[in-house]
Amino acid sequence: MKYYSSEAGGRVIILRLNRGDLLLESIEQAIRELNITDGTLVCGYGTLNNCTLHMINTVNEFPAKEDFPTWNDSPLELVSMTGIIADGKAHIHAVVSDQGHAVGGHLEPGCSVIYLAEIVIYEHRNLHLTRRPTAWGPLALYEK
Numbered sequence: 001m002k003y004y005s006s007e008a009g010g011r012v013i014i015l016r017l018n019r020g021d022l023l024l025e026s027i028e029q030a031i032r033e034l035n036i037t038d039g040t041l042v043c044g045y046g047t048l049n050n051c052t053l054h055m056i057n058t059v060n061e062f063p064a065k066e067d068f069p070t071w072n073d074s075p076l077e078l079v080s081m082t083g084i085i086a087d088g089k090a091h092i093h094a095v096v097s098d099q100g101h102a103v104g105g106h107l108e109p110g111c112s113v114i115y116l117a118e119i120v121i122y123e124h125r126n127l128h129l130t131r132r133p134t135a136w137g138p139l140a141l142y143e144k
Helices: 024-035
Strands: 012-018 039-056 076-086 089-097 104-109 111-122 129-133 139-143
Touching: 012 024, 024 039, 024 089, 024 111, 039 089, 076 104, 076 111, 076 129
Parallel strands: none
Antiparallel strands: 012 111, 039 076, 039 104, 039 111, 076 089, 089 104, 129 139
């Protein structure tokens, strides 16, 4: 286990997305425009009509085999969304639900908002992180 901490605070950014906005692409645009290098995507919720997530389906392989559950023109609740921004790059996981079940995984491009989505980002001003491959292969957080 490794941990990283900082005494200093940072900005709180709240994004409001409207009908037709793309979820991941809008978050990445805000990160670029606001020059957010490191932060936490504290929460996100809303409604989507198109969505793709990816999730691993293997245990001892790298790269892992993945499934890509996809919904097209189907009403979804974006129940939860969290992640880390390291070195200006977001790694976001989300949980979406339809009337039958909930599914979680890594957020993929192309997820579009039906009515609205709201996202809270907390910027870390004095905590500088990056991602590097581990000896086994997957990317892991490190201090810069």
